[in-house]
Amino acid sequence: MRPAPAQAPHPGQGFRPQQQHPGQQQQQYPSRPGTPGQQGGPPGGVPPMGYRPPANGGHPGQNFVPRPGMNGPGPRPPHPQDPNHPMNQQQIRRPSAGGASLPPSPSIQRPPMPMGGQMQNGSPLQRPPPLGGVQRAPSPMMRPAMVQPGSPGMPRPFQSPQIQARPPPQQFMGQGQNTAPGSPAMNPMGYNAGGPPPIGSMGHPGQNQSQPPTPKMPFQQQQQHPSQPPLQHQQQQQQQQPLQSQDPGVPALGQPTPVGGGSHKPKRMYPTAQSDSFQEAAAPAYDNGLNGGFQPAPVSGVPAAQGFGGNQMPPGGQQGSQFFVPGEKPGPTFGQSVPAYQQGLQPLAGQPLQPNVNQLTNQMGGMNVGSGYGFNNAQGGASLSTVALMGVAPKILDLEAPPPTINLPANSSITQSPHANCDPSYKRSTLNAIPNDSNLLKKSRLPFGLVITPYRSVKEGDEPVPVVTDAIIARCRRCRTYINPFVKFVEGGQRWKFPSSFDYDSQTQQPVDRWQRKELNHAVVEYIAPTEYMVRPPQPLVYLFVIDVSYPAIQCGMVATAATTILESLDRIPNDEGRTKIGIITVDSSIHFYNLNNESGEPKMLVVSDLEDPFLPQPEDLLCNLSECRPTLEALLNRMNEMFKDTQNVGNALGPALQSAYKLVSPIGGKILCLQASLPNLEAGALKMREDPKLLGTSKESTLLQSSNSFYKTLAIDCSKSQVCVDMFLFGSQYSDVATLSCLPRFTGGNTFFYPAFTAAKSEDALKFAHELAEFVSQRIALEAVMRVRASKGLRMSAFYGNFFVRSTDLLSLPNVPRDQSYSIEVSYEDNIHIPIVCFQTALLHTSSSGERRIRVLTLAIPVTTSLSDVYLSADQVAIATLLANKAVERGMNSKLDDARDALTNKCVDILGVYKTHMTASSSGATPNLQICDNLKLLPLLTLGMLKHVALRGGSQIPSDLRSYAMHLFSTLPSQCLIPYIHPKFYSLHNMPENCGTIGQNGIEMPMAMNLSSERLERGGLFLLEDSQNIFLWIGRDAVPQLCLDLFGVPNYESIRGGKTTLPSLETDFNQRVNLIVAKTREMRRSSYYPQLYVIKEDGDPALRLWFLSHLIEDRAEPVMSYHQYLGHLKDKVNSGSF
């Protein structure tokens, strides 16, 4: 079992002994280039060439943290060496109390109360009081530098002036730190202490640097580096960060003396000062470090002494607010600084949300709404962004909006790279600020989980995933996380050390700058895995087609289409190294194998009709090398349809065929593509037609959605064990039992495609299938993969949704990872979180289609918060909807669809209720309207969309096949496709602006999406609706002949044919624009699905019309209410419930 990762931890192999030399160890101290004293170079510079590994640090093994011997995302090894190794004892100075449980992520290595963080954060709160603002001369600029969390990717959109009201209560600490360091010129800490976070806003580095942060700082800085160019300055700040964060962790214990101590000495000059402040102000400092940097909770606004516990609504709320008031006025400098900040940032900000403001406002609002300060709802509509839901059309354009920004504390990433945090298309969290304990999460009732699309395709214009080619894999020795931009160099940098070879590129024989390394600058990286991560050489790609050639399959033209498509895609099948293998099995009532490696160039058919114990007719040549057997294969595919065209055989022995296919492929592992047009009806795996219209719409319906035959599940488990993935292409003119057959893909990481009522005679059907099959086989997939998500201590992955097999508590096994498949993972708490940021790291150990063993690592860092309003304001409705959809599908399959629907609505009610009770003025009693924060305002609409979706809609009209397939899509589509699938896009074409459908700056211009309501339909109009699987062109009955002529080339409305169509390509401008829009719709998302185009006439086929209208989810459609009714329903429940 457990094939992919090398299991055995080789404890300490190769690195342990070396670490016993303290001297060497000290070199491991993150001797960052440019640290004064370590090298004579320019103080702040990061000369790429200038830095060389320390003299005796040149042995690659010596400083090696990463244990190559450890497994990949494989099962967590025991850490035998940790506890008793002398080194380790010294290093792991803070063995987390509950360390036995879940290994922490890198962020845990930050001391719980990062002093360094506090100082670096440059929280406004830590700055000298406004009174002293006189000295802080250029404050307008300084402000951006300080507040800005550092990555332009996550700017704060706008900040209302009220925020400046934050009093600077922690100033004493800040000052203390400033003075403590003693010789400021020498002290990197002091340098940073009151200063701005090194990052500043990436957009304006020059500004940041030229604008000294605190009165003293600029002076020191200038003294020290009078001629320093801005960039260097910035770099230096960065470099010092690890050192800083290291200090607080060991304030009293003293710390190992690093070599080259020029820069380090000063730190030891003030451990007392530090430890004092550390001890005194542990909690508040923590809060500051966190909140000051990114979201000033009231906590940070109030001196720690006040014990303003950071909890959302402390009893002293009123006082708290009063406290704020004076703070609002004092510093004109403050006031001025903000606009500059805003201006600087606004262009970057894509988000209407302002956590800073919002939090404050909400805190205030929660405490004393209506007190008249600028914080509360009444006034701060925009900034607070609470919106009323009822009575207004949902603002659906916001579905496209990026998720709420992740406001990490400044300096949390060591390199300040804009790519340091994970792109939402790879991984997004439902909450972009994480509650610090489970009670707060429970209180919020928001679902907490991750939506991961680790192997999403890289389209044109996307940045490719950077690959670390030198096989140096640095991992935390304790928690096995991979090095990432959020590691902290604590405790003398001993926990995370750089391999000395980090600084040297063995391929080009050039020294490299470790701070430029990809793994420290990118949240998504791929490593080339060394042999320790393999249990066998990387497997070649194997495609085995199992094609149904029974009468129905021939009849509908599936075999002919498939053969042609495969033939045409042979060139597109990834075959980089010429290792790709291919094989074909056809099946009716017997199994036909083909010897493709024939000298004559003629395929030889071998028929096995023993279905009870299917065997392989010959040991080899049934799977052949694609390049070698090409002529034979082409001959076979060319002839395939001919061979069976007169068949009358209606038997389909899929089960035995799959067993043989499994036997054939399992020694290597690979992909079995099943193309089935009839229900398997022979021997093992035979299925019955079990669709029973009487069951539809009843509580028994879910039995139809469950697998009816354990054969497929058992086979799926075997396949998963042998790294075999099964994909299903199902073509049903009748019942195809998608529910049972999709079991195989579900547990083997495959994909299901379903073509109801397929006939190749319809060119649209054939085109769709051919396109999808061709795309699918030419995808560059990942093979023999395992995936594990690690989180910082205190969090645990508790439930997994998607197509894979869960091989141990947190290890997902994926024989294949298709492109653009999404996985949802629910996260639960094991413990409270005591660190300011939490990291989620997904590691996908896989073999790429080019035959390289690789590890793709995705790191997502999210701040921790103590306030409920932060949690709400950072919630990502798209991710929430994705997670809820997955949960609902699971629920619908395993218990009842009713339960699933109720669970969705109840979740919505909970969220609205909690928001109402805790975040708005009307904490109790009935309210006339529903309110929710701006970033969640579309959640009720999305919920309603799910309730009305084929996957979950009630009623007895939906065949179980369609429902199963929709459920499959729910659990595999990435958010980008799932959201339109739930909430389709609706455009009006007849009156679209001139530029729509033409090629503009951003490719083809699309019209503005409209609300999904039939109010929008006009009798003479032309509308397009697409849900990422289908495209509908709705044409009103009063459509003017000119429109018909321009678009369809027919004289009038009556001559338009409804149903599946291909738009003609005409010379008219309108036709070309619509064609472009359709084309764009088909390719604008990352998926291999090819949406089919239907023309719906207003008075055409009623079934089609109803199908189209069922997508207009804001309308009433029995048995589900309209959007406004639904809101009313939610409101009643919210008003009657208690939260």
Added chain:
Amino acid sequence: MSAEAMVFLFGVIIGAALLFVKVFFVILISDLEVDYINPIELCNKLNQFVLPEMFVHAFLSFVFLISGQWIATAWNLPLVAYNANKVMNGKHMFDATEIFRTLGQHKKECFIKLGFYLLSFFYYLYRMILALVNDS
């Protein structure tokens, strides 16, 4: 040795065996939780024992029934019914694909059954001794 004593002696032996089986279940399930075993192996191992265990238990209840031990029969009957229900719904086997989702449930059930068998065991022992004492 009276018939009653014989029956309860049989009960003690079977009870002990069932107890062992359940302990084995519990151990394996905990192993799964800490990753010492993978779900496929676990299910293969456990599924071998599921039906025999149910069968043996049902047989024991049957022996009690025909020997007229009403209390013992009544004590065992609910479990027999529960098992039968599970088998009829086809939910008695451990499913490797669902195991992590249902682990808590399985664990709870195992512990409850363990307790049940333990109590049964002592009850049978007590009745056996009682019967032997009465004999002599």
